[in-house]
Amino acid sequence: MSTTKLFEYIDKHQNDYVAQLKEIVAIPSVSADASYRPEVNRMGEWFKAKLEKLGASTKRVDPGKQLLNGQPLQLPPVILATYGNDPAKKTILLYGHYDVQPALIEDGWATDPWVLTEDDSGRLFGRGSTDDKGPVLGWLCVIAAHQALGLEVPVNLKFCLEGMEESGSEGLEKVILQEANNYFKGTDAICISDNYWLGKSKPCLTYGLRGVSYFRILIKGPGADLHSGVHGGSIHEPMTDLIHLMSRLVLPDGTILVPGILDDVAPLTKEEEETYKNLDFSLSDYHDSVGAATTIHSSEKATLMHRWRYPALSLHGIEGAFSSPGAKTVIPSKVQGKFSIRTVPDQDPERITRIVTEHIEAEFRKLGSKNACEVECLHHGRSWKSSPDHWNYLAGAKAVKEVYGVDPDMTREGGSIPVTLTFQDALQKNVLLLPMGACDDGAHSINEKLDRKNFIQGIKLMGAYLHQVAEIK
């Protein structure tokens, strides 16, 4: 393997890579704001041109229009690319996104969010630095480095770059399904670099994500909002019913009160339990990151298990009740409680909807109220769990060892990255999440950053991963 030369080259040209990152951070490709849409498109075209310059063949797919604030708006293109077409090589599909979260210096940024700025510790501040321009650029740097060294890229690559990830990936699923047996045909595995290390110092491979089932409970009573002075005491108040129902969903210690909710949770194996040892995670760091020591569990292991492998129920709020500052003496006539359950393997969303609905309806009957109650699952997405024994993961783990000298943490995440499941379902291939950035990068916050070390070692990691994929059985 020729990664020694590759790594040397990457180290030597790191300032060039940082300069390129600076060039693309300067394009404010904010997908949430219609007025920035030309910049999003410009960013997509930049990557398309770059890929073409590297010799890739590209395809621009227009996913159609979205409705933004009631106005139809052309969605940014999905940029597809193919680099290499050797039937003797494995083919890896790389996904990333070129849009970013909004950012205004007035929000509290210490530096201009659109000017990549490095501090004394090598932190590269700028919107999109870590999410997800740095990682996407990383793959291109790997190809360019091979070309400069006269080395062959050891696998065929396909790219799928979208410009709507920060706005719900609108239009992407349709494109993936449509291209599954076309442009994406021949893919052996998928690799996505769009999440983060568990801590600040140790790399990880991520093999699982929770799903989500989002519910509302609607309670309808009187024909209009009533004055609580005039009517309080004589009427079944919808808020009282709703608060009682919401209190029967989850306890303050996180216990979900829906009967049977844990029946389908995959049992914890010895093997899985082992992966929780020696993780780069401490409760005190976690307390720092959430700004309070209000964690439920007293051990790191239990805390992570309840974020990764057990379901959780969160009460988000109430629509239709008084929610402003101050005091208002209203009896709301119709209120909707919103809550969601983070679901895990092997929970089935259809069964979750059924048992949650049955539970709430049974609790409502116990209330003895004359109001009306409806339960609805507004949307659900399944949990995702990959096979960490797959060669895709073994290649990733070997690459980490090669670059960082350690075995990676094997992590899961509590949230959803729906594209992961879409790729797995559409292509029926293994998906690896291979993060570049650290837990404190602040992807959606002010002062988003990517450490120079993570960026440069990350480019090496990507190169090493492709070589390991090529070698592995």
Added chain:
Amino acid sequence: MSTTKLFEYIDKHQNDYVAQLKEIVAIPSVSADASYRPEVNRMGEWFKAKLEKLGASTKRVDPGKQLLNGQPLQLPPVILATYGNDPAKKTILLYGHYDVQPALIEDGWATDPWVLTEDDSGRLFGRGSTDDKGPVLGWLCVIAAHQALGLEVPVNLKFCLEGMEESGSEGLEKVILQEANNYFKGTDAICISDNYWLGKSKPCLTYGLRGVSYFRILIKGPGADLHSGVHGGSIHEPMTDLIHLMSRLVLPDGTILVPGILDDVAPLTKEEEETYKNLDFSLSDYHDSVGAATTIHSSEKATLMHRWRYPALSLHGIEGAFSSPGAKTVIPSKVQGKFSIRTVPDQDPERITRIVTEHIEAEFRKLGSKNACEVECLHHGRSWKSSPDHWNYLAGAKAVKEVYGVDPDMTREGGSIPVTLTFQDALQKNVLLLPMGACDDGAHSINEKLDRKNFIQGIKLMGAYLHQVAEIK
């Protein structure tokens, strides 16, 4: 007594009274909107001029400035007037207000809200017709009728007319306290015509109002809102704690769960219980008025008792949680639950605050949460109960019998009319609420109306009341 001639005169001049009401409904004296302030002032001046023309001496009190949308704005004047000064006569202080609720024809009015319009059933539609221009005008018509007939008004009258009643009576309390031993000196009793009959056909005297204690529960957890996917299951969520606390305040059947809350409620006497018989109130009418048959109690008596003489606790809403349409997967870091208790004789607001706070703090300790909890009473106003045996009420009841041929319903109301208590406390005199309009007048709604019958009979009632006051011991 010379009321026979008085009543004949009033009947004969009823179109003149309706024409005067039309003249003042045309002045859009909306106190809530700064742009209408000149109209509010014009309305105040109209009454002042009218009182002077009748021979009253008047005084204009400027209560100072208010802040409306951050802008200082001169408050409308409080118009004081004195009619008659005979030490041999009783002195009655009359309160009313000359401002009105906002009204736009686009809100759904069938007719122009500023043009008093009579339909075939004799309903006089127009903003302010019943609340409170009709009743205030009624007192002036009584004086004018006496003068036209060459009759003496049998009592001394004082007037207190404000222009901010629909906007919290800002500035009024200060004026009342300041004038208690000055302009209002010598007052023997107070009469206010600014509420409504219990039903549509039978007059009432109102002798009680509930108070209100408004609370918030604040739960603080993490330093910032968190993503429920990433953190759900590992953190004590403020919403979960708050929902549990709110569920321990009141049951769906209205039972308040604060220990000791009923200890100070005045016991129900046989005498009081008698007053609930034969009231002009039916559950089916009540269901129609609230738009649903979701009442808790199965009898009229219990329904009214729980609106009038027992406390009630209403959960109003939550500040800081997700309250918009749609779905958002947030763990709010800081939430505030708002609720209020309608208080009754002989509950003491200070004790209510203490037992509510103790109850919530005790329940919070049971939750075993690491979050922080604070309870605060945002404001409170005491309940009010007059002495229905006082001569002021006996005079009112005799006047009702004289005009309507029936004994009035003796009613209370669930809401607060703070000025009632302010007058009673400041002057230490009996206050009678003597309504003119019916329960379906729609005081704050579209298509506000005053029935011609209620208006004209109401003027007679006011006249009869003054004569009964003069005669009674």
